Amino acid sequence: MLGIYFSATGNTKYCVERLVNKLDKKSKSLAMKDPETLTAVQHADGFIFGYGVKFSNVPKIVHDWILANKFIFNGKKILIIATMGAFSGDGSGCAARLFQKCGAQIVGGLHLRMPDVVADSKMLKKPLAFNKELVIKAGNKIDNAAYDILNGKYPKEGLNIFYHIAGLLGQRLWFYSKTSRYSNRLKVDSKKCILCGLCVKNCPMDNLYITENKLVIKGQCTECYRCINCCPKQALTSLGKKVVEQCSVEKYL
Numbered sequence: 001m002l003g004i005y006f007s008a009t010g011n012t013k014y015c016v017e018r019l020v021n022k023l024d025k026k027s028k029s030l031a032m033k034d035p036e037t038l039t040a041v042q043h044a045d046g047f048i049f050g051y052g053v054k055f056s057n058v059p060k061i062v063h064d065w066i067l068a069n070k071f072i073f074n075g076k077k078i079l080i081i082a083t084m085g086a087f088s089g090d091g092s093g094c095a096a097r098l099f100q101k102c103g104a105q106i107v108g109g110l111h112l113r114m115p116d117v118v119a120d121s122k123m124l125k126k127p128l129a130f131n132k133e134l135v136i137k138a139g140n141k142i143d144n145a146a147y148d149i150l151n152g153k154y155p156k157e158g159l160n161i162f163y164h165i166a167g168l169l170g171q172r173l174w175f176y177s178k179t180s181r182y183s184n185r186l187k188v189d190s191k192k193c194i195l196c197g198l199c200v201k202n203c204p205m206d207n208l209y210i211t212e213n214k215l216v217i218k219g220q221c222t223e224c225y226r227c228i229n230c231c232p233k234q235a236l237t238s239l240g241k242k243v244v245e246q247c248s249v250e251k252y253l
């Protein structure tokens with residue numbers, strides 16, 4: 001069993017690894033952009049694919065990765081994991097439809113509520129105990145799903161027309177533009193930035209670089225929030241104006 005994930009703060013990585021290990025102890029999980037991933041997909045009959053939902057949609061980087069590699073998914077059996085802070089409607093269905101266009105067979109969908117990674121929104125932040133409880137519940141749900149899958153019963157969350165309508169009406173109709181192109185909202189507070197380069201190293205889009213003693217942001221952001229969550233000086237923001245609380249899955253385990 002192969003697991004593939006796109007994960008900003010580790011939520012999705014944790015979920016994919018847990019499910020894959022429960023299904024097969026000898027299995028491995030790889031990051032979507034790992035140099036080994038495409039070859040591993042080519043050699044597998046199928047795989048588990050996970051990502052954190054963005055505005056009830058697939059993050060732009062995931063959308064583009066699927067379409068850029070469309071020829072290798074033909075005939076593959078895929079189970080999709082969508083992690084989310086609260087609600088996505090058809091979180092897994094969004095990637096399912098893309099993979100189906102590439103000739104893949106979708107065998108299941110699993111929705112997992114995890115801590116919300118939008119670090120610069122007070123409204124979305126929850127107490128530590130609440131987030132820890134979310135991760136425990138997600139873990140239990142994964143273990144139950146693994147048991148069912150091993151008995152031939154795949155979860156189908158996010159995949160039917162009712163989920164699709166919920167995703168559209170819940171958010172996607174109003175926020176579609178936020179995932180249909182890369183964003184230029186990422187900002188740096190140059191008074192706080194110490195030019196440590198951690199954001200540059202961690203950005204999956206190569207959206208940041210340092211030159212002449214300043215951090216430059218190119219405007220090709222997939223809004224994964226990895227840089228915002230790992231900045232030691234809380235100097236980066238996107239949707240909000242100030243970092244309220246940074247996330248990483250390790251905090252909640």
Ligand SMILES: Cc1cc2nc3c(=O)[nH]c(=O)nc-3n(C[C@H](O)[C@H](O)[C@H](O)COP(=O)(O)O)c2cc1C
Binds near residue numbers: 010012057083087118
């Ligand atoms: C820009 C942005 C948009 C998001 N949109 C949604 C959403 O529509 N619904 C939801 O439930 N969670 C949403 N989330 C929360 C993430 O999906 C959730 O925290 C996820 O587990 C992050 O996983 P990761 O750390 O593996 O990337 C959003 C997060 C970000 C950064």
